[in-house]
Amino acid sequence: MVVLAVAFTNKFGKALVSRQFVNISQIRLEGFFAAFPKLIGTGKQHTYVETEDVRYVYQPIGTFYLILITSKQSNIVEDLETLRMLSKVTSLVFTLVPEYVPFIDEEEICERAFELIFVIDEVISMGLRENVTVAQVRQFCEMVSEEEMFHKIMLQIKIKETYNIMKLKASKIDKSKADRNRGGRGSSMSLQSMGPGEIEHILSDPSISSSNDGFSIASGPSAFNSSTYLDSYFSNSKAATAPSKGQGMQLVKNQRINQFLQSLKAEGEEITEDVQPSLIKSRATAPPPSNPVSLIVDEKLCVTLKSDGGLANFDVQGFLSLQILDEKDAYLHVQVESAKNPSIVFKTHPSINKELFSSENTLGLKDPNRPLPTCQSSDGVSLLRWRMQSLDESALPFTISCWPSVSGNVTDVSIEYEASPKFDLQNVIISVPLPSIRKAPNVRHIDGEWRYDLKTSVFEWSILLIDNSNRVGSVEFSVPAADPSTFFPISVQFTTTNTFSGLKVVNIMPLKGGSTPKFVQRAMLCADYTLV
Structure with missing residues (x-):
């Protein structure tokens, strides 16, 4: 078995990530990838095709292909086994199980190109398959460093020791202060009211000395529990340093400063002014959603146009999210309908009954006795995903x-x-x-x-x-x-508010009787164009 190259390509034969194991020119390799879409058939999950020169062993992964280009003398059984192994280890890169890999896009593959090359090199070396398992590849790619772990442990130990020394010094200060108060040399000022200069002076007192085993402490009862004070001091440091409200003089904005800020604004600088705390608080406390059930259709459109005419990329990704406030309303089925667009491929959540969706366009859990998840966030829980890719410029909005x-x-x-x-x-x-x-x-x-x-x-x-x-x-x-x-x-x-899928909710059917809960649905498409 000799593997010439391993690559991720799109359905048009464009190589996104490629790893070669023999000396082959770029033009010839791109020719192999460009000829591949014309050779494959439809309706098959994984198979192989042959030409006069090479053999393609491939597996569809969503809208992409994982391709092994081998010699025709290679053992097809070993080729298929290598393909399955590569499919498993590459899914580790995206931290997904194989059935979710169809939702990756070109940008994500390109961003993780080096990670994909690393796992491919762990499986194939010099065109020959290595005898490794998925667990071994995961361990190799994690690259755990024992020296780094040891360094982090030692750092935590030093931080803990420093904190203990601080508590011990605070205890010495308390006892020294108590002794001075009893002898008439001190004042009634507590440690909490002492400034940093006074604390530094006490710390330099020769009566507080250190030894090999730690610090020696003068005998005598403590005025108060210093450990408790130190813990509360750090937790209340922000409150202690907060400025107090006063009626003193206030500085009026200088006219020159205003002119300078205006000139910065004219040059495009963003000048942010102070916001009152009451305003921040009012913005943070947004009103909670009032509808028992909310359904959100969200689509994202990414388009790349060529300056000389033509379409380079046209990709639509969509989600149907459900938001339920009360668990008593979570026992239900959602019936939907969409525009008959053959270019759109739908994918349901693993917990959704796929047969029910295929036959009746109804979204419901496989176990009807389980409630749908409740969610207070505005994003909701995703039930359905879809994707559309095309090169038809007339479909652009x-x-x-x-x-x-x-x-x-x-x-x-x-x-x-x-x-x-x-x-x-x-x-x-x-x-x-x-x-x-x-x-x-x-x-x-x-x-x-x-x-x-x-x-x-x-x-x-x-x-x-x-x-x-x-x-x-x-x-x-x-x-x-x-x-x-x-x-x-x-x-x-x-x-x-117009979407490519045209997806909308027709009806909500409660499973345990009672009235249909009130629901609201929203649709939004966000587009991002680039003209290059």
Whole structure:
């Protein structure tokens, strides 16, 4: 058995992470990956295909493929065993069980590229499989250091010893003070009212000496329990240092300081002012949710557009979350319906009855005698997930194009957007990077509002709402001459209550009789565009 390469690829044959074990050129390897999607069939979980040169042994993992490229003389049984082993150890990287791996995305795979390469190298060396188990690979990759553990233990011991010495010194101070008070040399001032200079003076007293076994303490009863005081001192340090409210003089803001702050604001600096504690408290105590049952449909759209036209990435991830306040309302089934979109793949929570959802579009636990989990947080508990990937540009809710052109000492920039009639967009923010200039650009025309951040050299174009009245809009401005690539990448963020899944709750059915609890449902799609 000789493994030529191991790779994670998307369904279009693009390699996200690849590990080669033989001398092979990048062009040839990319050719193997590009030809792979044309060779595979549908309706199979894991299998292999062969060409004239190599054999592909692969396993689908969600919308990605784990591929082993081997020679045709390799033992297919060993190849499949190696594939299963790699599938198990790579799932350790994402800290997920294999059935949840379909929810990883390209960004997460790229972020964990080196960790994936490490576990692959533990299983395969020089193209040959190593005799290791999943537990051994996990232990190798954890890289536990006994020296580091020993260092942490010693550090904790030193901290504990230092704390004990502090308590012992405080006890000596108390006893010395009590002896002085009895002899008439002291005052009635307690340790709590002593300043740091007086405590330091007492600590340097020669009567408080140290020996090899610790500190020697003068005989005599203590005025009060110093250990209890020291513990309470550290716990109440914030209260002890808090300023008291007084009626003394107050400093009025200097006019020069105000002018300086205004100049900072003009240059794009964010100036935060002090907030009254009462206001902070009122914001922290938000009113609790009042509806017994809440269902939230949340979708996230990530799109990458090319500046010369075309679509590089179009990915939608969605969640249906349930929030129940009282356990008596948790014995129920949720019936849903969605738009008939074949590109969307749904995945239920492991505790949900999959057969019930497939046949009746109803979400319920496998054990009807168990209640659904209650949750007080605003996020709720996720019951259903879905994902959609496409390269159909007509399905996008929003498109944008940028046309920079240099004319003499000036660069004219024209940006145009177009919104789909299926979506009403809110809080649209288009951020355009500009060359470093001290003055704001000369804006000749704009549909909406704009601001220029001098600190980051970013031009922000904002539209509060895009509906049937403004499906198309543009902005035109000019800046000093600059390279056209300076104005990319352009980022766009917006929200909308329209979703790709069209998922909504039709009915809630209680399982133990009684009236149907009152419920509310909300839907939100958050989009993140990049024009490169």
